[in-house]
Amino acid sequence: MEGALNLLGGATICPASTRCQSLLSPQLHFVSSIAQSAGLYTNGKRLSCRRVGSRVRCERNVADVLDRKVTEPRSSGDNEQQFTCVMKFGGSSVASAERMMEVAELIRSFPEERPVIVLSAMGKTTNKLLLAGEKAVSCGVTNASDIEEMIFIKELHLKTADVLGVDRSIIANHLDELEQLLKGIAMMKELTLRTRDYLVSFGECMSTRIFAAYLNRIGVKARQYDAFEIGFITTDDFTNADILEATYPAVAKRLLGDWNSDPAIPIVTGFLGKGWRSCAVTTLGRGGSDLTATTIGKALGLREIQVWKDVDGVLTCDPNIHSGAEPVPFLTFDEAAELAYFGAQVLHPQSMRPAREGDIPVRVKNSYNPQAPGTLITRNRDMSKAVLTSIVLKRNVTMLDIVSTRMLGQYGFLARVFAIFEDLGISVDVVATSEVSLSLTLDPSKLWSRELIQQELDHVVEELEKIAVVKLLQHRSIISLIGNVQRSSLILEKAFHVLRTNGVNVQMISQGASKVNISLIVNDNEAEQCVRALHSAFFEIDELKLDAGCTSQNGSVSASNTA
Numbered sequence: 001m002e003g004a005l006n007l008l009g010g011a012t013i014c015p016a017s018t019r020c021q022s023l024l025s026p027q028l029h030f031v032s033s034i035a036q037s038a039g040l041y042t043n044g045k046r047l048s049c050r051r052v053g054s055r056v057r058c059e060r061n062v063a064d065v066l067d068r069k070v071t072e073p074r075s076s077g078d079n080e081q082q083f084t085c086v087m088k089f090g091g092s093s094v095a096s097a098e099r100m101m102e103v104a105e106l107i108r109s110f111p112e113e114r115p116v117i118v119l120s121a122m123g124k125t126t127n128k129l130l131l132a133g134e135k136a137v138s139c140g141v142t143n144a145s146d147i148e149e150m151i152f153i154k155e156l157h158l159k160t161a162d163v164l165g166v167d168r169s170i171i172a173n174h175l176d177e178l179e180q181l182l183k184g185i186a187m188m189k190e191l192t193l194r195t196r197d198y199l200v201s202f203g204e205c206m207s208t209r210i211f212a213a214y215l216n217r218i219g220v221k222a223r224q225y226d227a228f229e230i231g232f233i234t235t236d237d238f239t240n241a242d243i244l245e246a247t248y249p250a251v252a253k254r255l256l257g258d259w260n261s262d263p264a265i266p267i268v269t270g271f272l273g274k275g276w277r278s279c280a281v282t283t284l285g286r287g288g289s290d291l292t293a294t295t296i297g298k299a300l301g302l303r304e305i306q307v308w309k310d311v312d313g314v315l316t317c318d319p320n321i322h323s324g325a326e327p328v329p330f331l332t333f334d335e336a337a338e339l340a341y342f343g344a345q346v347l348h349p350q351s352m353r354p355a356r357e358g359d360i361p362v363r364v365k366n367s368y369n370p371q372a373p374g375t376l377i378t379r380n381r382d383m384s385k386a387v388l389t390s391i392v393l394k395r396n397v398t399m400l401d402i403v404s405t406r407m408l409g410q411y412g413f414l415a416r417v418f419a420i421f422e423d424l425g426i427s428v429d430v431v432a433t434s435e436v437s438l439s440l441t442l443d444p445s446k447l448w449s450r451e452l453i454q455q456e457l458d459h460v461v462e463e464l465e466k467i468a469v470v471k472l473l474q475h476r477s478i479i480s481l482i483g484n485v486q487r488s489s490l491i492l493e494k495a496f497h498v499l500r501t502n503g504v505n506v507q508m509i510s511q512g513a514s515k516v517n518i519s520l521i522v523n524d525n526e527a528e529q530c531v532r533a534l535h536s537a538f539f540e541i542d543e544l545k546l547d548a549g550c551t552s553q554n555g556s557v558s559a560s561n562t563a
């Protein structure tokens, strides 16, 4: 059969209209529909799969194919006329009815744009949903509806609908279902990662429904979309899922198709996806709406991606640590990615990837102060005068000092160490090595997401101790100096001068392969003070006042020079 996909040991996935689909499990139906919406097998490609015991061996192959093959051009020449940009509004931008009205006005103030809108949940709804879920585990079924956070969420959304003049029925089913879900959690006395994702999805599902209804009420034609229904296909890593390549053509096809048949501004839920194996709702990690926005930007080949926040752009440091933080006017994708990965909450760590791949500029703007120029993030920028761009802090990091028990000259030590991390599925952030020793930090989010932190750490140490002497050092912070590493001597000279003056001992330093980041590891309890002092030195004090003749501590810091 032309355009068919062989699965289940001979059974065939056919186009949706044909009867042979009934042979398939719901999971494979889903794979089939992804493949179809992505145009995967219209050219007669076939994939064979085998049943092994109760398992279907082709699932991985299908994922690979979805991941690898479905990367055809997303944007036709028409797209540019259909949509011009994506505008993402975070929780702080849509925290109340008044804020939603302002955002609607902001959208209307760009009549030349044809935007796709991505929204997060209102205000702190995601945190409150998580708290409600945790309380439900131990509160008993009869009390589940009375959980304080549930009452708050219900009142906030109903009041918002009322103030905006939209029918409460637009979210009534979601509120009922949410209450049922909390009762279910209370009954089971269990909150799995999968349930957690489903639970938090109610936030984005409700904010987008209210906002789309409001836009329609004021005469701006809009259409609401749940991302998990329009092709946001992810891994099944609940609470931290990755977007698969098949997402791009599927999302483009759906949004462009709908626009062509009935033009309306799409209002898409940020943060959410659908696990390709489980078909369940997944989330892209906290702050994941930024990634939703850049994914849509790439899928549609848009001119610009705008992320609207409650700050005047990316700042020189976290304003919660130092109120003197200043907006950074320009950044490269590499700088922004590094900054996000090393802890700046302002952008999701993975969000720069689609923008970089699609070479689409990202503009970070303030919805509370739209006149502020914000930060423009592009592939390249003039670095000739750039020294330091931003200082980022990642707290509560675990560091390991690993010294080989073998003698100098033994090869394969590093390979064996990293094999252990690979086997245990733990990612490493910062590394410094010598021939027989290495120091590294572990990515806390990967550990926390599995809530096994201490057992896992014990396990890592146990495994490493088979080949090395291991010291586990907790409560450390990574201070990342994002900037022009071409000028690393100047940056390090200033940084060490400041740290020495403040009596801080740097326990590890890594410039690594990154061309934009120098990482310093210090104790947690010294970290904020360090950031403030570094900020003053790099951004607030006249450069000439810094004595270039100060002694650097470079010589005393190395992979093996850890506390």
Ligand SMILES: Nc1ncnc2c1ncn2[C@@H]1O[C@H](COP(=O)(O)OP(=O)(O)O)[C@@H](O)[C@H]1O
Residues within 6 Å of the ligand: 089, 090, 091, 092, 093, 120, 287, 308, 309, 310, 311, 313, 314, 315, 316, 317, 318, 319, 320, 343, 344, 345, 346, 347, 390
């Ligand atoms: N370097 C930084 N630049 C800007 N904001 C930062 C930085 N580091 C941390 N932040 C924090 O990030 C917040 C904005 O990100 P986020 O809360 O995710 O926004 P939204 O919910 O609107 O998408 C700011 O309010 C600020 O407190």
Ligand SMILES: N[C@@H](CC(=O)OP(=O)(O)O)C(=O)O
Residues within 6 Å of the ligand: 089, 090, 091, 092, 120, 121, 126, 127, 203, 270, 271, 285, 286, 287, 288, 289, 290
């Ligand atoms: N609501 C989700 C997703 C998100 O991106 O939110 P925000 O844009 O408000 O950071 C969260 O709180 O993580």
